[in-house]
Amino acid sequence: MMDGSPVLTRRSTCAYCGVGCGVLLTADGGGGVLVKGDPDHPANFGKLCSKGLALGDTVGTSQRLRAPLVHGRPTGWDDALQLVADRFTQTARDHGPDAVAFYVSGQLLTEDYYVANKLIKGFIGTANIDTNSRLCMASTVAGHKRAFGTDTVPGTYEDLDEADLVVLVGSNLAWCHPILHQRVLAAKAKRGTKLIVIDPRRTASCDGADLHLPLAIGSDVALFNHLLTEIAARGAADQDFLRNTNGFGDALDTAQASDLRVTGLDPKDVAAFCDMWIGTQKVVTVFSQGVNQSTSGADKVNSILNCHLATGRIGMPGCGPLSVTGQPNAMGGREVGGLANMLACHLDLENAGHRDAVKSFWNAPQMPQAAGLKAVDMFRAVGDGQIKALWVIHTNPAVSMPEADAVRNAIAGCDFVVVSDITGATDTARLAHVLLPAAGWAEKDGTVTNSDRLISRQRPVLAPHGGSRPDWDILSEVGRRMGWHAPFNYQSPAEIFREHAALSSIAGTFGKDFDISGLSDLSDEDYDALAPTRWPVTDTRQGGRFFADGRFFHADAKAKLLPVQYKAPAAKTGRRYPFRLNTGRVRDQWHTMTRTGLSARLSSHLAEPFLDINPSDAASLGITPADLVEVKSPHGACILRARITSDVSAGQVFAPMHWTAETAPSARIDALVTGAVDPVSGQPESKASVVSVQKLCAKWYGFAVCQDMPAPTCEYWALSRTTAGYRVELAGRDTPDDWERTARGLFNLPAAQITSFTDPARTLHRLAFHEAGTLRAALFIAAEPVAVMRDYIATRPGEPVDHILTGRTPANVPDPGPILCSCFGVGINTITRAIEEDGLLSVDEIGDALRAGSNCGSCKPEIANLLKTLTLPQAAQ
């Protein structure tokens, strides 16, 4: 290690999704980290997905903040934190505590999260703390609470191993939670588990599935109401278990009045689904953002929970509802009360008893009596000036919030904005008055909770970069500087964890689920050594499943079945906005790419933002493959690359959510997304906005590669990392007079030597900049989308110039094509050749021959689909 101590491998937790995979981290002594799956971690047993395996690519320090910045100027911690404390104190004094707000994230560790929540709710005295989990999990929280009395995930991942049927609802598990998907596929191989996917879009998760129900966007409630009706009609309701519940009658009445036709599904498919679901005792219904991100998100959750409660299929091995979360510590955030309507330890802010108990535990001067502003309302309050001091921690609301342009403007107009992050290169960080450098993932010490209630340690293997500090430390010091010395005099995360665990005993007293009081006496050493531990942890109980005993957390200890009705998405399609916009993730990027975007191999899977559109819609709009399209909603506009695919139904379009002003300013998809929220959960409807689509009339299209960060200024650009530097897609409405001057500006290469190839009649211009025979950058311009071998060209900066301007590999050198397998860097063309020319017939054969898909397995569905599509014509002959 850098400090001379022996090289040490430590167990930690992956930084990305809520699966919570264990990793083994080894500092390489040069500031880097080697990452392997932890074979002993119960979430992943040593496996990692493409993103997890590339974690080592993302710990580079080139974009890291080193010192606090106040109005862009490096400032000492003392001055910066005093300013933060003074301004928050002042704002609360002059305008009331509700003029202060924290917007935090599921990437905070539980200990960080706990301090933030304690500071604002117990001491500043407002409940204006919300988290990006609002965009992710809030509907599930609300659904769980309505059905169970608490936000409790009943089952565990082992249920996926033991199920006979897994139903994915609104979840592209194969790309968003690949390790869980691998578990499902392993169960399929081992015990013949059936897989059904319910998703408006045909996703990678559909490959290998037994049935795909492409239901109309937002119609999940109608489908599950029908299932509930069929459960009752076929006598499949568990009358014994129903004695532990209320509301079955009402729920069933409402369900029977429901109209299945709004789903747009073929009744045959629905019947097959009902047959399978009802006929299979061991059924796990996995649900995620497709359910949550909806104005009827909580109702969708309850429509699913209703079916499990009605059949008693809950809390037993191999069955139950399973919400999968998008962030590494979304669950930890829920536990500490990081949402505006929660208190710590699953206690309710609006319950006077809970509130008083926590207030006295914290010895807090004041506690808000009512829920604070949820994310969408919070930023509206920032926009209209009610909130005057805002602290954003590890999230990027200027991109990720719905109506993102308005949110960006609101933040830009706020009196005082503090942002804690590891980098200043985010849309939100650029708006900060005070930018605080936080310790990064491999430097942090604390705990996270994953989707199946497993508390895992995150352990540092690197020292905090530059002057950065852990979030709990920054938050505590602000608390102390605001005058609350004793309550925030924390010396270590272990101390905070013990306090949180002690507080959870109060939850136990109130009969709540989240009780880890058994860990409140953990020594520092035991905390450091803590193995993955599933809550609850009390004297009488540790881990396991909930609710098989029929005991729930409502006052009467019964569960509730909710009467829920289908409700159409808030935004209505019409002449002006005829398409419904669905949004989501891609396989190898995460959130706003501030980390995954640093990895060349992750960036090469899908190097550009896009819009999936059905062939019939594309035809009627005159859109051809690789065209750029303008997508407009009442809230904003985007320019995206068209992918014409029947994966999306006619009338529906899909765009990924990852791109930002840093990477593709015209592709900030949340600028289009409606701010309509679920009235129960406050979660925005991120997957059902309405938009218009039209072909962009670009005068020119461009593709560029370079060693150093370029500075594009045209209407459309999308930047992506490569091993050699960067690649950029470009397009413009106006043609520059002088391409050389434009290119020199783009690349900041005022004096490099230039080689050019122009065909002015066809608007074809190719320019290569080089120094001493080494290629620095190249720009390819054409009147239509640029046709060159991108994946080869992207490797050339830093290499001899050669014939780069041909846009091709040298004669007889095959182009590997875009990377399909990130682990081994195997391109789609390589795999296609293996199938077409070498006659490989299965995913396993391809794995043996090319290694593709043989490590993390994240690309296996795509390889399977490629095989199916390429071999189908022969099969038909």
Add this chain to the structure above:
Amino acid sequence: MAREKLVIIGAGMAAGRVLEHVTEAAPDRFDITLFNAEPRGTYNRIMLSPVLAGDKSYDDIVTHDDDWYATRAIKTRFGERVTRIDRATNTVHAERGPVAYDKLLIATGSDPVIIPLPGHDLNGVVAYRDLEDTVTMAGLAPGSKAVVIGGGLLGLEAAAGMAARGVDVSVVHLMGHLMERQLDPEAAGLLKSSLEAKGIAIQCNADSEQILGDDGHVRALRLKSGTELPCDLLVMAVGIRPSVSVAQDAGLTTDRAIVVDDQMRSSDPDIMAVGECVQHNGATFGLVAPLFDQAKVVADTLLGQKATFVQQSLSTKLKVTGCDLFSAGDFADAMGRESVIYRDLNAGIYKRLVIENDRLIGAVMYGDTADGTWFFDLIQSATDIRNMRDTLIFGPAYAHDGDPPEDPLSAVAAWPLERRCNGLTHAPLSYEPLRRAA
């Protein structure tokens, strides 16, 4: 049977090639007499520049020596001028006596143009045409001064050759850029730079006014701008004029040159003409390639075989070390013509291809002419280059004629299956296993 009497006037490269064809195909058919005004047989005139530059000797460029003629029983009358052709008696009159012919071939070539500037008859004013001129230039002492009027192919080769021998050379050129018939301004600019790097001073748009002399010997060239360029030798390389006086005097049809038909026959069916002295379909010729084509037609016609001369596109190379240029076809700007241009100016490389109706019609290259022959073939064959236009300029190694262009979707194409498979949609999922399980 008596041999047919074949008389040839002129032993330039075209005539030499005719003799090769004829004596090879029919060694005993003709009784051949060969006149040449120069006191020697055929040598490779286009290699005079390497001789001037000192890269080759005269012996290296002789293609037909005395033995060659003797072996074929060709009567050579070198250093002797033909004075008159008497068509009535089929007789050629020369300085040392007449000779009768059955067939006569006029290959008198061309004379250098001498601009009638005041002082053009001073000693030390030469053209660049033959070995004598070459020897004169090569005889300049290092450090002496020479001026070349004319920045065309010959003028530049003369300039470079003298410069290579240490002579201080200036080139004055009337037009805006060098070699304007073969190069576009940009290629000419590169050429100018590299010649200047060899120490040659070059002025374009330079109109000569007077040649100044001392004691009957050239002293300087004065331009209309008033500039005086001192010189010990002045070379005029401003073009050639077909040498037609003998033909004209004989009453043959001439225009700018001796008018010939497709079989290279003059207006008198017994008299043919070849080389720089002919005019075919309105065109005259100065480069070697069409002359050799003509020579083949002449030989075939003489031998009674059907042959037709067809004018081809021309390509040019400049024989100056370090100035690698190539030009072919037509590259003038015109409606409907489009250019594809490659520039690597730091490396001194410039290429322009001119395209009309998806055909390559012209090429200019400077600095890297390796693919010149390939472009020349494409011009001559009028190949449709539509599908290789994006890589055409990079030469045959990148010509994937008929290949589809690269997939522009590859930026977003980790999953472009339907496109790859021509719209084939995904296979429907089978319900069979479900029914069995249910």
